[in-house]
Amino acid sequence: MPSRRPTRAALAGVAALAVTAPLAGCGVLGIGGSNADLQIYSARHYALEGAFKDFQDETGISIEFISGNDAELLQRIKAEGADGEADVFMTVDAGNLWNAAQQDVLKPLQSPALDKAVPADLRDSENRWFGLAMRARTTTYNPDKVKPADFDPKDTYAGLADPKWKGRLCMRDATSAYTQSLVASLIGLEGREKTLEIVKGWVANGVQIKSNDVELIKAIDAGTCDVGITNHYYVARELKKNPNLKVKLYWASQQGAGTHVNISGAGVVKTSDNAAQAQQLIEWLATKGQSAFVDGNHEYPVNPDVKPEPMIAKFGEFKRMPLSAEAYGSQNAEAVELLAEAGYK
Structure with missing residues (x-):
């Protein structure tokens, strides 16, 4: 897997955000000089570790999380610009996803898998973001x-x-x-x-x-x-x-x-160096990894082919x-x- 580029000097003036604890056994490092394949800027704080550990184990693609609220993260992505490290922007609330698209920080994706897995009203009409949990x-x-x-x-x-x-x-x-x-x-x-x-x-x-x-x-x-x-x-x-x-x-x-209803979702950042892998992650979360992503927080899957976990099925x-x-x-x-x-x- 390609290694991450080092943090650019352009980041010097950007306020530091908290980094989640590394996922066990994945060699994920802190911000700056990280060797992780994907950087996820995440405003979602619900039961993340299990699903992403499964994805890393299955694909060998390592992940690092940078956490903050949606406004902080969007500001950071815009401030970093072309030198930015973000590959995936993940947040809660459809309005936040819409706002990210309006601010032109997300990349349109061509993905039959996502078109099939995510109902039309739970994804962007231009495929810049996709709902993953409802x-x-x-x-x-x-x-x-x-x-x-x-x-x-x-x-x-x-x-x-x-x-x-x-x-x-x-x-x-x-x-x-x-x-x-x-x-x-x-x-x-x-x-x-x-x-x-x-x-x-x-x-x-x-x-x-x-x-x-x-x-x-x-x-x-x-x-x-x-x-x-x-x-x-x-x-x-x-x-x-x-x-x-x-x-x-x-x-x-x-x-x-x-x-x-509302959603938690994600999109690929336009300046990502690893857009193909970032898209692979979002596709996995909407399909094979859908239950792992939503079940820990008792959320509903967006994918109609995936059943809700037993507690909320009741x-x-x-x-x-x-x-x-x-x-x-x-x-x-x-x-x-x-x-x-x-x-x-």
Whole structure:
């Protein structure tokens, strides 16, 4: 395998990012003078080691991770320019992937394997990025306090603005990418005025704001609130720890647009010296390595030929809302403004 070029002097002014621990037995080195074949700039922090260790063992292609948030990583890739070391950009949230493509840092790929493995709305129309793991953001509730019949099956998210949920509702904060993308998707689906009405309804119901999904789930379990909106895999994680958890999922809007989904995905960086190997990695993650990539975090495979792991298979099948990465990305600023206008904290 070709060795990596040394770090260029052009990197001197770029802020250093944390490097994940080397994968065992792979000879992966820290940033600067690394001999790893592929450098992955990753904003994804969920259960990475197993899948990439399998890929390295199978192919002999060594990998190094550079970790940070998506904005930091994109800025670093742009600052490094043609001298950059990044081969793959990996992040969470479709809006972040759309933004990376808009900033012209990703390379279009010709890949029949990816065209087959990744549904059209979960990949870029110009094949610059591809979804690899899917998460559903849906309604969660305490079964001692709420029955499924209490929810609006046509428009569950809007239904939480009903006064019957006053004092019973928990949600994530306005700075959360999960909240922003959900609201951006509602803007794309319902329009701005209707979405503003929905969010104002949440606020009028005295929505309790939680700083993370685990805190939210624990509040529902404890009876602090009766219902909330969370990513499905957090529920799976907590159920694995405590099978008696008093939290269940209700698949939102199954008689309407479907449950809101988002993705974690990746693309090949345009300046990569090892674009063929980078593409090989993304293809592997979407096909042979799909289960290894998603199962550790209880995420849904994007590949329709791959079955969900047993824990989330118990949640049952659901109709998902079509994903619009452009809406999540281009309407993010509008979603942030709308949340502020509605008084959502």
